[in-house]
Amino acid sequence: MMLPAAEQIGDPLHSLELVVVEVTDQGRRRPTKVARLVPPGSRVAVAELVSAKLAWFNTDKFVLSGEDCLAWERKTMHASQSWLCQFDVPSKEAVFKVWTSHQEGVEMSRHRVLNSGPNFTASSIGVSSMMHEQLGRHTTQALVRRATTTHLALLDCDIAWMSEERFCLTGFQHYPQSEQAPARLLRQGWFCEPDIPVLPAAVSERLLRKMSLR
Structure with missing residues (x-):
């Protein structure tokens, strides 16, 4: 069921890192893409989207659609889900x-x-x-x-x-x-x-290049 309003994943005051990788789906025995939202400095995902596909992209926002894996009566259920993601960049518009x-x-x-x-x-x-x-x-x-x-x-x-x-x-x-x-x-x-503008040397290059989402 579509939610009446979108729900925030994680703490809205802190950005999350989004990683999309291809894994082997053991149940279906075929490769599939998995999207994971991970807090900075952690290796544990707070949310995961299976069979992730890009549905829409505009400027600094994009939508990934896929499946949530839910546990129900000792079984794994797959439910449709979408994430609306926004790049957390210093400028008003992402380029x-x-x-x-x-x-x-x-x-x-x-x-x-x-x-x-x-x-x-x-x-x-x-x-x-x-x-x-x-x-x-x-x-x-x-x-x-x-x-x-x-x-x-x-x-x-x-x-x-x-x-x-x-x-x-x-x-x-x-x-x-x-x-x-x-x-x-x-x-x-x-x-x-x-394409992030060059900031003062005190900010590390890796921090500049690292993508985060809010």
Whole structure:
């Protein structure tokens, strides 16, 4: 049942770290993504979302949908659940550095991607459901924008993982038909990291790069 009002997870005065990892679901015997909210300095999650999927993203907020695992009469029950998360950043609006992680549909090593420098900086990210004319169906589309210009688009977008410093979106990049090749959909991924302005040297670089949510 949908709650009449959203419920805060944890202490509203303290941010939580969000980690998204892929694990093996022992019951279903297949990989699944799990999202965990962990207090800073702790290894114990205060909440966990199984089969987590990215449903929506706008500026500094995003929604993960999945399942809660509930114990009921000595059995584990799965109930639908969604988290509305907000980045805890010093500026009023969250902007991101974005690296593309695939070349012609082939994944590059993480070391190579990050060493090459971001493709875009100070950019906003938006994810929503839309009807794609070329695909002829609804899809989840992610956009990277700077000012009023859209620089990148990712179709069938979902979150692959999230760590303390950055997260990865995966999907397909649409290449329209040209004289050299027909229209194509090639695998693509984005490494995304909050683009936080440089603060005084007294603040450690790791603290600046560490993502937190409120």
